[in-house]
Amino acid sequence: DSARLSSWQQQQLQKSILGSQLSQDQQAVDQAFQCGICLSEYTDPRALPCLHTFCASCIKGLKADYNNSLTCPMCRRRHYIADPASLPKNFYLDQLREASGGGKSPARVHSCAECSNKPVAFCDCCSGALCLRHLNSHSNSLLSDCKTVLDEADALIRAGKQAQERSSNSLKLELDSLKNQASMADATLARLSDIIAERRQLIANQAVSLAKRLQRQSQFSASRLAELSLACRHLMEATEQEDLRTAKGQRDSLRQLLIASKLESQRPKLPTSLDINLDALNVLEGQLKAATAVEMTNIGEELDFTPPASLAEMLVDTPPNSQPHSLLNVNAVNSQPASAAEVPLPPATTSTPRALPCDFRPVDLAIASHLPAPLWCHPVLGIAAGSEAPTSSTAVSDVAVASASTIAAVNHNEAVDSWQIMPRPVLACISDSGELHFLDGAGRQLARLALPGVKASRLCECPYRGALVLADAVSGSVRLWLPPSDSASSNSELGDCSASASIWQPRGLGSSGATIYVASPGAVHLLDAVTMATRATIRRPFKSADAVAAWPDGGFAVSDCAEGLVHLFSGPQSCQHLGSFACQDASFIEVGILSSASRRRNQAAFAQQRRSARQLFASRSRRHSVIGVDVDSEADDAEGPPRELTAGADAKGGAPGQVNCPLGLRFDAVSGCLYVCDFYNYRLQIFAV
Structure with a gap:
């Protein structure tokens, strides 16, 4: 094929394959690829900030002063360079050298690749110098x-x-x-x-x-x-x-x-x-009525129905699955006969309140009437669940309790030293050490629990779950305490506290239906009693929420000690602010609805004071007094100050009717009595309202 090509075509093909001939300015091109310091071909060319290029080894060989400054040999500019390897590489110069034949030219090659004649061109394919003959x-x-x-x-x-x-x-x-x-x-x-x-x-x-x-x-x-x-x-x-x-x-x-x-x-x-x-005749009549109530209770157990203590108490509104029994008649609902040490307390009067001494300083309490039955209690071994009484002393373990001698000194009564069925209702109290105490209506201690990792500071009952609500001061959370279960899946004899909700500094607790109310600084949280999830949060109109209490119909009250007001709200669905009234230093509050039986017992007082059934009670710790407020009248701006249930404001003391730093309080709607924690007097006081 090459033989058939013309001479002119062969010359053009040779020029395109082998490259251009030597030019007159070849020496100028060769000088462009020489370093200005070593006058040799560039090896790893590096560019100074002034854009002059030298070999990396030549730049490294330049003498630097104390602050790593170099002087360019071309323009005499000073540059501060810590390491020559950090200088940028002159890729443009490398590309020019490769485009011109790898930096090689016939001027630098002395002989042809095939013979010793002087080369006239380079081959781009094999990079070899060729003479005119070859x-x-x-x-x-x-x-x-x-x-x-x-x-x-x-x-x-x-x-x-x-x-x-x-x-x-x-x-x-x-x-x-x-x-x-x-x-x-x-x-x-x-x-x-x-x-x-x-x-x-x-x-x-x-x-x-x-x-x-x-x-x-x-x-x-x-x-x-x-x-x-x-x-x-x-x-x-x-x-x-x-x-x-x-x-x-x-x-x-x-x-x-x-x-x-x-x-x-x-x-x-x-x-x-x-x-x-x-008087003896009246006592005889009361004994006959008590015997009749016991007989009716036995008949109700056979019919799987618990009748109320009297016909008047049947008119009291109670939540589903509830049994409205009073602590003052606790033995009337027990299946076991009452002994001499278990005589129930008579109803207290306003002039002579009753006192229940304790071996601890009570902080808050709850009237637990909806705990699941049967529960067995022991003052040393704690609480156990089951249809039969525990037969071994190790049935309940790891319970931190007081010694038997200390418990025997409570109220100077005979201490319970064996397993017995926990009565319903029962007083549940928390002490200043965060322990949970269970007392009967006579003030005797039935059980004392120290829950691991929990220090209770506030307490109330959740009838919807049949549990107690605790405010944990250690973790800053609200927990549900469920009694021990007799099922095989239960792994704790102290009860279950796993259901909880994180609330910052819970200060007050209340419960109504399936809602738990928690007062914390600046807000009131409404929790679901089943999932412990927050339903709603109320942040106005109060500055600080120090205590909260709820009526059975869902309405609730919030105490604001910063402004000296008590705010009233509607149910948990709307949470509408209904009004407020002045109440100074109400660190703990409690609300209640007086039953028809209680109103008939105090008919004269109701007629004289024109009181309504909706009541609010507040313990003022700084003033050492407990007051009662007619909520309906106060909400309508009625005349008349709140009535004192204690001896009076700033009447600190240990006599009957006097308190020393009252804290938590709970109202028993069946008996119409108010239970108050008398902190420094180591007792609970009962006032008839």
């Missing part, structure tokens, strides 16, 4: 090599086309197979969708029928329960009427005997058994 032969060899390469490239292209055709055919077959599989999958999915729709409709029909069945059963159960309640009520009324007729007959006969004894006063005195008075 230039044509070298070009012919390159042309033959190019033809061989072109033939091989054509063969490779043909082979690639054949392979591409084979792969395209296989891909078409695979695509057809995938389309068939996709159509089959669509058909299967359609059948599954139809089956799922049929099953869903069947489940919906079954759910509707089951709901109707459950509704019928619940209606039948409700009607049956109403019938049983009505029958029990009629039975109680008939029994009470019969007992009253019997008591009246005995009282009339005794009065006749008394009249006869007075007419015969000049005769010798009758025996002592006949020397009675009207």
Whole structure:
């Protein structure tokens, strides 16, 4: 092929393959690739900040002064360089040198690569110098090599086309197979969708029928329960009427005997058994009523229904599954007979409040009437759950309690030294050390628990969960204390405190229905009693929320000691601010609704003071007093200051009616009594309101 080319075409091909001839300015090009310091070809060229380029080794050999400053040999500028290796490399110079044949020129090559003649050109393919004689032969060899390469490239292209055709055919077959599989999958999915729709409709029909069945059963159960309640009520009324007729007959006969004894006063005195008075008759009538209540309780246990202590208390509104028994009549609801040390306390009066001495300083308390039953309590071993009493002294372990001698000195009564069923209701108190104490209506300590890692500072009962709500001063959280369970899955004999919510510095607790109210600095949090999640947070209109209390209907009150006000709110759904009234230093507050029985017992006081059923009580620790406020009257700006339940403001002392730093307080709506923690007097005081 090269022989058939013209001479002019051969010359043009030689110029394009082998490069240009030597030019007259070749020496100037060679000088451009020489270092200005070593006058040799650049090795690792580096550019100074002034853009003059030198070898890296030459820059390193320059002498630097004390502050690493160098002087450029070209422009005499001073540069501060810590390390020559950090200088940028002159890539532009390298590219120029490669474009010009790797920095080689015929001026620097002395002989041809084939002979010793002077070279006239360089080959770009083999980078060799050639003389004029070997230039044509070298070009012919390159042309033959190019033809061989072109033939091989054509063969490779043909082979690639054949392979591409084979792969395209296989891909078409695979695509057809995938389309068939996709159509089959669509058909299967359609059948599954139809089956799922049929099953869903069947489940919906079954759910509707089951709901109707459950509704019928619940209606039948409700009607049956109403019938049983009505029958029990009629039975109680008939029994009470019969007992009253019997008591009246005995009282009339005794009065006749008394009249006869007075007419015969000049005769010798009758025996002592006949020397009675009207007070003795009243005591006899009370004993007959107590016996009737015990008998009615036994009848209610047989019918799986717990009747109230009297017909008047049946009018008191109670939450579902609650038993409105008073602590002052705690033995009337126990299945075991009361002993001499378990005589219930008589109702307190406003003039002579009762006191329950303690071996600890009480901080807060709760009237626990909704704890699950049965629970067994022991003053040394703590609390256990089960249908039968624990038979071993190690049934409950790791309980930090006081010694038996210390417990025996409480209230100077006989200490309980064996397992017994915990009465309902029971007084749950927390001490200044954060321990949980359980007391009965007579002030005897039933159990004392020190929960691991928990230091309780506030306490209230959550009837919805049948648990106690504790404010933990260690972790700054609100915890639910659930009594020990008798199931096999229970792993703690101290109770369960795992359900908790993080609240910053909880200061007050309250509960109503399924809502737990927590007062913290500047806010009131409403928690769900089931999940312990925050339902709502109220931050206005008070500056600091120091205490909170809730009525059974969901309304609640918040004490703001910073402004000396008590704010009233509606239920947890709307949380509407209803108003406020002045109440200074109310560090603890409690609210309650007086029952109809309590109102009848204090009918004279109600008629004289024109009081309503909604009450609010506050313990003022700095003033050493406890006050009661008629909420309805105060909310309407009625005249008259709050009434003092204690001896008076700043009347600190240990006498009956006096308190020394009162703290937590709880109201018993059944008995109409208020229980107050008398901190420095080591006792609980009971006031009749």
